[in-house]
Amino acid sequence: MDTKWRSIKPGLAVLAFVLGVTLLLYSGGGWLYLFTGTSASVRTNLVDAFRGDYQQTQVFRQMIGDDLYALLDYAAYPDLYSMPLEERDSNLLYQVGKEGQWLVSNTTGDLSSPDTLPEGYNFLLVFAQNSVTIWKDGQELDTYGDGMFRELETAWISAGGQDVVVCLAAAKEPVDYGWSYGPYNVVQNMAQVRTYVIWLLVVPPAAGAALLVWSILWRRHRRRGVEAIGWFTGHIWLEVKALLLVPLVFLWSGCGVCLLQLFVYSNSGGLPWCLATPLPLWWSCLYLNDLRYNFGHLRSHSFCAACVRLFRRQELGWTVQRRMDRRAVLQFVLCVPFFLVWLARFPSLYQRYYYSLWPLVLAGFFLVGTGLIAAQLKLMTANRKTTADMDRLLTHIQAAGAGSPTGKLALPEDSDLREAAASLGHMEDGLRAALEEQMKSERTKIELIANVSHDLKTPLTSIVSYVELLGQEEGLPEHARDYVRILSEKSQRLQTMVRDVFEVSKAAAGNLQVTMAPLDYAKLLRQTLADMSEAIEASPASLRPRLPEEPVWIEADGDRLYRVFQNLIGNALKYALGGSRIYLDLTVAEGTATAMVRNISRDELPQGVDLTERFVRGDASRTDGGSGLGLSIARTFTEACGGSFAVQTEADLFTARVSFLLTGRRPEEEPPAA
Template structure:
C-alpha cells in the first residue's frame, strides 16, 4: 500500500508540474501577445466595459458609418467597407452610392436618414427625421446621433454625450483612437459639400442578425457588422477570463508541484530510465524534428525579417528604377509619373552579420511583437517542443550521466567496455553507424532541396525514390547494430562470469537461451562452476567441523578443569610437607595455565564462527590505551623493560567494543613483555593519519624472527624453543577481536624489530 501511495504521489507531482507549467506558459503567451499590441489592449479594455456602447470599437464603428453616410449625401466616392460591396467599378458614382445604400439598409441594427438641403436622399426608417429626439426613438433603440452639417450630437439612453471635449482631436497612435472620429473639431473641419448634409442615426440596444435572401443574384446575404462587434467583445471577454482561469489553475497546480517536488523526482528518474534506452543521436534528431515541425514556420520569420530589412533599405539600393513624365495636350502641362522600381534583391547576399546585428539591436521589440502572436497561435506545438526537450535533453542529462555514451559516439569511445573483443566490435559498429548517419543527413538535405525547388518533379515521387531507400537502410542498420550489441554484451557477460569464477563467486550461473551462439561455452562454464562450488562446500564443511570440534572440546574441558582447580585449591589449604606441597603448587599453576589456554581456544573458535558478541560504541582510543597501561603497570615493572608511550592528550574517537579492544592491546603488550630482548625498550605510539587512528606497538625480539611467518595464525610462536607455557593464540585472538570491532591488525618484522599496528577509522 505504501508503494502504491508513493507511485501515486510521484505521478501527481509530475502531472501538476506538466499541467501547471503548460497552463502558465499558454496564458503568459496569450497575455503577452495581447499586451504588446495596441489593438489588443484596446479590445481588452473594451470587452470589460459595462455598456458595450462605451467602447472605442463602438465609437470607431459609428464614426466610420457616419463618415460614410456624409460622403454618400455629399456625392463623394465611397469604398466597399460594408459586407456585400466589393469596391469594384460599378459604373457611375451615383450607382455605386445607391448600391451601397441597398446593402446598408438591410441592417436594421442601425436606422439612418440622410438629407441634403432639406431633401431626403437615403433612409431605412419611416419614423426617423432630422428633428427626432432621444425620447422619440423607436422601442429598443437607445442611442441617437445627429449631424447638422457642422457638428455632431449624440445621446445614449437620453443622456447627451460629450463628443468634442476641449474641441481638438487627438490620438495616441493610428491604431488606438480615444475620441470620436467625426467632423466638428477645431482641427477637423468639413468641406462645403459635406456642410449641406444632415444625418440622423439610431442604434439598437441589443443587435440582431438580419438576413436577406438575394436568390435571384448571389444567394442569401447577412449585414450584421454591429451584431458581430458586440458578440466579439463578449467572446473576447470570455476568452480573457478563460485564460486567466487557466493561469489560476496553472498556478495552483504549480503550488501542488512545489509541495510534491521530491515525489516528482521519482517520476523524473523513471522517465530518465526510459529515455536512457534511446540512442543519444536519436534523441538529438527527435529534438530537432520537434523544433522544426512544431515551432512557427521558419519562412514566416524570414518574411518578417525581410520586411524589416527592406523597410530599412534606401531606395538607391534598388536597381532598374525608372521615372517618367507625360505631356497632357489638353492642359499643355507635363505630369510626373511615380517611379517604378524593379528590385533585383538577393536576400542572402544583402544581409551580412553586421547588418543582422544592427537590425536586431534596433528592432528587437518590433520582431518580438511580430513573433509573439505566432507563438501564441502555435501554443500546442510550443508546449510539445518544451516538454520534448525537457524529456529528451534536460531530464535525460540530469539523471543519465554522460548520455552520449549510449549511441554511436559511445560505440566509438567504448569506454564502458573492458574486454578487447568488445571494444573492437563496438568501434566497428560505431563506424558503420556514423557512415550511415552521414548518408542519411546528406539524403535528407538533398530531399529538402529537391522538394523546395518548384521546378523539380512531384515531391512524393522523390520521397519514394530518395528517402525511401535511405530510411530502409537506416532501419536495417539499427537492426544490425542491435544484434551486434547483443553479441558483445553477451561476450562481456561471459568474460565477467569467468572473472567471478576466478574470484571465487560460485552462486550465480550464466543463463543463455539454447539457440544462442555462446550457449555451449556458457554451459561448460556452468558445469565447471558447479564442480568448483561442490569442492568449496566440501572444504568449508571440513573447516566448520574442525572449528566445531575445537569449540566442543573446549567447552567439555571446562567442567573437569573446574573440578581440578577446586580440589587443587583445597589441597593447597592442607598442611602438607615437602615435596607434596611443592607438587600441589605446580599442579595449581599448570591448572590455571590450562584454563587460560582453554578459554583462549574457546574465544578463537567463537570468533572464527562469527558468534563472538560485540558491543560497538564510541570511545576514546587514547584513554583506552592509558587505562590498559595502568592495569598492566605491575607486569611492566616486573619485566625489566623500559616502556616508551606516546599518546596525544586530545581525544581520538573511534567506534569499537571497549572490552574486546582492551584484550587486543593487553595481548599485544603481554607478547612484547614476554618476548623482548632483556633490558630493551618497548614503544607504544598513537597517531592520526588522514581519517585513520593508528596504534603501534614495537619491540626488539630476543629470538631471531623468521621472515614470511604469519604470527596471527593459531598456535604460532615466535620462539619455538621456549617452554614458558604460551599457547600461541595471543596474536590470533588480537587479530580476531580487532576484525570483529571493525579494525585491522598488521604485523610486520624487520630483522629483530617486531611491529604490531592496530588501525581504526575515526568516528564521525
C-alpha cells in the first residue's frame, strides 16, 4: 500500500498544482470582472447581500419605491389601474386613502403611526401631502437628506391626487406566504447571492491557494510528475505536436478576443470562451515542458526525420554522383506542384480580371517562371557533370587512403574540380616520398641496432668468460675481488641489454621467430614464480598469486611468454612500494584468459606517457640501471604470440594485463620409449 501511495504522489502533486492555479485564475478573473465589468448597482447588491438587515439594502428600497408608485397610481386613477399588491402577503401591510376615506387595505389595524404598528413590523412609510415620511424601529429617518429615496418624485401626481395617503409597513423577519414578490423574496435573493459569492468568489481562491501550497510542499513529487509528463510527451511524434498547434492557436485567439470583449467592452456574450482560457494555458505549458525535457532530441521522435534517416541509410550505398542527382531531381519535383497550381488558377484569374492589367502581369510571371525552370534544368546538367567529377575524386581519395596504387587523376579542362585533383596529386606525391624516406630511415636504424647488437655479443661473451675466470683465481686481494664482482655485474647487465635490444630490433623488423604450441597458462605462471622465488623472497613487497587449479589452455610460445612474465614480475618486485602487496591473478571469461599483475609503485607514475614504448621508464630520475625495455619486450612478445597486452595506471596503482584466447588444442603426447 505504501509503495502504491508513493507511486501516485507525483500525479497528485501535479494535479494539485494545475487545479490550484486554475481556481486562482478563475477567481482572479471573477473579481476583476466584478470591479471592471459590472455596474455600481450590481456591486452594491453584492455588498447588500451580506448585510444583517434586508431593509438596509438597495433592492428593498427599490421595492418600496415601486410599491409606493403603484399604490399612488391606483389611488389617483382607480378606474385605470388594478390593485398592484397581493393581499395575502402579510410581510408588507398597506393602506391607501383618499379624501379622508380608505380605498384599500390588507390589514384591519392602523398604519398611520409607528406606535400603532402590529407586532413584528419595524418599518413604516407614510405618504401624505405629497411627501414621504419613514420610521424604522420607532425612529424617524431623514428620508431625503441621507439619499435613501433620492429617486422618489411625486410632482407628476395630478391635482386630484394631492390628498392621497399611502401607508406601507414591512415585517422585520419576513415569512413565506407563497408570493413571488415582496420582502421574503428580497431575503431569499440575498441568501442566494451570498451563496453564489461564497462558492464562486471566496471558496475557489481559498481552495486554489490551499492546493497551490500543497503542491509547493510536495515540489519534489511534483518535479517527478513533470518529468514523467515530459517523458510521455517525448514519445509523441513531432508532426502530431505540430498539428496540435493549430487548435491551440485557434483556442488562444478565441479566448483572447472574448477576454477583450468581456473586460474592455463588458460584453459577456463570449463567456464560455473565457471560461475555457485555462485549457490553452495548460496546453501551452505541455509544449514548454516538452521543450524543456526533449529539446535536444525532438527529431528522434519524428516521422519525417525517421523517413529521412531511412532514406539516408539507403543513400549510403549510392555513389556521390547518384546522391546529388537524386537531390536535384527531388528539388525540381517539389517545385512542380506550385507551378501546376498556378496554371490551374490562371483561367479563372484571366476571366475575373479580363479588362485589367492582371492578364499581362500573369503572363509575365508565366514567362519568368518558364525561364527559371529552363535555367534550373541547365544548372542540373552542369551539377551532374560536377558530381561525376566529384565521384571520381572521392574514389581516388579512398583508394589512396587504402594504400592501393593509383596514378594521377586526370579531369577535363573545364572541370570545376581540376585544380583540386592536381593539388591532390601533388600532395600524394609528397606523402609517398615522405613515407618512403621514413621507411628507409626506420629500416636503416633497425639494421644498425641489430648489427651493433650482433657485433657486441661476441666480445661481451668473451668479457663475461674472462671475468668468471678471473673470479676463480686464488690469492687475489679483497679490493681486487670487489673489482671483479662489479665487472661481473656490469658485464651481465650489458649482456642482458644487448640481448633485449637485439630481440626488440628483430621483432620490429618482423624477424622474431615464435614456436606456437598449446600450453597451460596457469602452469606457466607457477613455473615463473618458482624460478623467481629468490627474488620474490628478497623483495620488501609480498606477492599474492591467485591462480586456478584446473588447466587453462592457450596457444603461444612458452619461452617468449615466460620472458614476458619474468619482466612483469621483475618490474613489480623492483618498483613496488615497500610493505605493499603484488597481486598476480589469472581469470577466464568469455573465451579469454587474462593474467593481471597489479602493484602500488613506490614512486609517482608519470601521466600521459606510454610505458610500453622502447627506452621509456616510469621515473626519469631512477639510477637502478634499468634499460627501459622491459614493458616494450613484454608487449612485443605478447603480440608476437597472438595475445593482447595493456598497461593501465591510476594514481600510483600499476596494472598490466596479458590476454589470450582459449584453445581446444592439447599438447601431443610423446610416444613411449622403446
